Amino acid sequence: MNSMNNIERVKEIVEKVAKVRKFEQIDKFQIAFEIEKNDVHQTLSALKLAGWKQLSYLSAIDWIETSKFELVYVLFNWDEALYIQIRAMIEREAAEMNSIISIFPGAKYYEREAHEFFGINFPGNPDYHKQLILENWDDIPPLRKDFDPSVYSDRKFPKREYSVDYSVKDPENKSFEKIKEREKRALSLRTGGQKK
């Protein structure tokens, strides 16, 4: 099982090949490194040689305020029982990251998915631009923070017209105030509004 020595060993391996911006121990079985974009490939191959043979997860996070994407690679070593997160920031405009399929062939479809949902290009991956899950998508990639699903659905699917209107519009009606209040409350919850 893993001990402090083990984590020290991983730190040494990573520090030898990459400039570590931040180290973090999340719990007994998990540590994280924030490194530079250009060091990712060396770090991953060094860790693979050291026994972290399994790529568990690859994805991206959209930090729209600083205009960056954060790429996350999660590796696991079954013998040492230690998860390692490798995180690197890339630019949000014309986002691009060299593919890692030469190190972990299993990353192929994770990269395709990241391309589809974030619009990150992965040169080196032969199929990254092909469509995978979304069919004939015609908007910005949907997991970006500036994509609004309700706006998209309003544009894509026109509002249905009903022949009979059952909503209460008469201010004389007893429940008019109550209904307005409820609608307001529902709207504020839907838009993530704060408490009054």
Added chain:
Amino acid sequence: MKEMKLFLGPQHPGMHGNASVHMFVDGDIIKRSYLLPGMLYRGFEKQMERKLWVNNIALIPRVCVPEPDINEMAFASGAEKLLKLEIPERAHWIRMIILEFARISAHLMAYGGLGGPTGNYTLMYHAHADRNNILDIFEKITGARVYHQYIVIGGVRQDLPKGIEKDMHTFLDSLESRLKEYRDLGIDNASIIKRIKDTIMLPAEVVWELGVTGIGMRSAVNKAYDIRKVAPYARYDQVEFEVPVSDYSDARSRLDIKIKEVQQSINIIRQCLEKMPEGPVRVKPARGQSMRWTVPKGHVYSMVESSRGEFGYYMVSNGGTHPYRVGVRGASYPQGLLGIEKYLPGTRIDDAALWVDTMGICSPEIDR
């Protein structure tokens, strides 16, 4: 012969969920193939960013339909790691009982799924009848049969009802006595043994190349690579159980491991019922207005051993009332997409459904 295109799915008894395998065949041998996902895409990862931490509990069980509880566990334990929250001791044990029942039910469904492609429907009916008994127990505990929303951040929703232990013991005894029957109907059945023995191989190199986990991995590399043993969560370090392994991974040995794991899960539940302490089952996760509490900043990858392998949630919080990003690592992602593209070719058309079934592919978790 001219190459021809055939489809397995989206509606097919050998396909668990709606996904389509496109196969280019020459005679009855598959030459090229790929999976076309997307028929079950519901945009969960985006929706989760727009809902409160608590509200997401209603959404996440839908990520994997046959085995919903692992989602709740991965999400809740991830959020607890970010919150640095200690949950009550009894809640850990109740969670284990729920998770092991979910594992048995998923294994029974997958094992019974062998009946579809081999035409051995008796097995499927038996397995579903036993699964139905598990759903009855779930209904008594949680009020729901399939989507329980029972494991929540801070423990479990409510305590076990009175007298449920008796129901559990009755069910476990009856299932245990019938495991031999399951073997005789399925993997030891002379009428289908040729279909499953020495076919649909999964060598160890392929396991490492694709990143297959779970039964596929353990049946090939002969090591007890199970997250419950390697990096235990809940109280799996306090119960005794074995992890069945093998060094020769054909369809039969993987199914054999499934039945052995059902036996181990039965043992775990019995130990849980014995060792479970009394006490509260839920704590309030954080201070704040009833449901609009916040979770501290951080990244966490939270993982659970599902019936198909390592199931993980990558969760990011920016300190707000909503998750900033939730990414789902479905256990069948590697074998379902890259596996079908690279290693399904070479098999016969009639074995394709068996391939998909015994590799443990669940399309809702590929799509999300």
